[in-house]
Amino acid sequence: MQILVTGGAGFIGGHLAERFVRDGHDVVVVDNLEPFYDLDIKRHNIDNGRKVAEESDGSYEFIEGDVRDGDFVTELVADADYVYHQAAQAGVRPSVQNPRKYDEINVGGTLNLLDACRDKGIERFVMASSSSVYGVPQYLPYDEQHPTTPVSPYGASKLAAERYACSYAEVYDFPAVALRYFTVYGPRMRPNMAISNFVSRCINGDPPIIYGDGAQTRDFTYIEDIIEANVTLLDEDAADGEAINIGSTDNIEIKTLAMEIRDQLAPDIELVYEDRHDADAEHTHADTSKARDLIEYEPEHTIREGVSKFVEWYRQNREWYEPLVRDS
Template sequence: MDVLVTGGAGFIGGHIAEAVARRGHDVTVLDNFEPYYDLGIKEHNVDAARTAADESRSTYELVEGSITDDSLVDDLVANADIIYHQAAQAGVRTSVEQPQKVNEYNVDGTMNLLEAARTHDLERVVLASSSSVYGKPEYLPYDEDHPTNPVSPYGVSKLASEQYARVYNEIYGLSTVALRYFTVYGPRMRPNMAMTNFVSRCLHGEPPVIYGDGTQTRDFTFIDDIVRVNEQLLEDDSADGEILNVGSTDNIDIRTLAEVVRDEIDPSLELEYDEAREGDAEHTHADISKANDVLGYEPTVDIRDGVSKFIEWYRENQEWYDPLVRSS
């Protein structure tokens, strides 16, 4: 099978590309290498997927370009069977500062991809959405019927892209699945997230910094669970046309997360607090019963085990991954 992974040099896309290549499928990655964070991390994602392809004797091709380039997108989609659409301008705070850029990548880029997929009659498009589409909770946990009132341009862009995917399924018969990810973490994750900041600071003997009062809650999902459900959609068509929550149900407040990280690395450290950041949701918590009913999805890694796994990986890869080590 020929698989196109947009954003395939990024965190989630890189892990999906690696897993698909390891299964022996031919993989093409499209990534524009936006310098949103250290590109060395993306290079490690590429290396991991290329190594997996070599070991399985499949092919791996890296194309540097943007999903906003409709001609390039059309050329790549014409040679694909299935698309994992992970490319996006990430970051809630970035979207507050640059809403037009976020719309260009996340909405216009998605439209380019869906139109090309419709034209070339692809088997399936699996699209990465986000818990950010929900916004302020009217109740928790969020199920897919919860009102969608995003509180950031990023959330709006993800809502628009997943709804376009749904419409392309309903009107044109294109097989689409949108997965609403809930705060994904794990090896090679973006370095500017709360968990990476906590780990990095604690490893350097500095107290973790919490933005706001720490009562914000998140449903943290380990990358292995995200990859597993995406792999299933290579062949499983039972979710066609669906929008599904993919989370862990393992809800934790940010203060407790900081304490869990701190206690594993250096229990003597105190916690520090700073002003809350604009655009961040107060709470996320996934109801995954629909994904369980449709795909049999069940998370396998709880937050404490996941934190331990991540810290162990972080220590082993600190030389190239840790921003404070790289800058010294």
């Protein structure tokens, strides 16, 4: 089968494309290579996908392009059996500065794909949504019945995109699923995320910087658990038309996370605190019981296990990855 992965040179999309190729599928990756962060990381993702294809029965093709181009998207989808839509303009804080760009890419781009997939009649459309759709918690952990009141333009754009996907599933009898990711981390992650910054700074003798008092909590989800949830949807149709949480086994205070990384890598360094950004969520924590019931999702990595794996990977790949993190 042929699988189209949009945003496939990015962090999650890159890992997802590799997994599909390794499993013997024919994968087409599209990415516009926007320099939101250093493009060398995306180039590594593309190179890794090609290397996996050389060692497996799958194939890998990279195409540079933008999901905002409707004609381009229609041509892309023409040969696809499944579409995994990971392309998006990321970043809660930057979305405050340019909300219209987030609408154009995250909402308009998703609609282009939905229209093309509906007209083509693909097997399934799986899109990346976000825990940012929830906004200020009325209770924790978030279940899918929790009100969706995003506090950032990024969160609003992801909510609009997933609602379009689920409405297409309803009115066009179209197989679409939205996965609400909770703070994904792991090898080749975006360099401006908390875990990568904490690890980089501690390894180099710099103090971790915490925004706010550090009492904010996050449900960090290791990349391998995210990939397993996506792969399940090649065969499982019970989630069609649904938005479901994909999170981890626990959550942790940002301050505690920084301290644990500091204690492991540079125990003599003091933490540094700076002003909190208004668009940042105060708490996130996923109730994943719906995902367990529908697609048998069972995350395997605690935050401490996942961070240990990331630190090990970081040390092995420090030569090429570290400068990109430290310059962010």
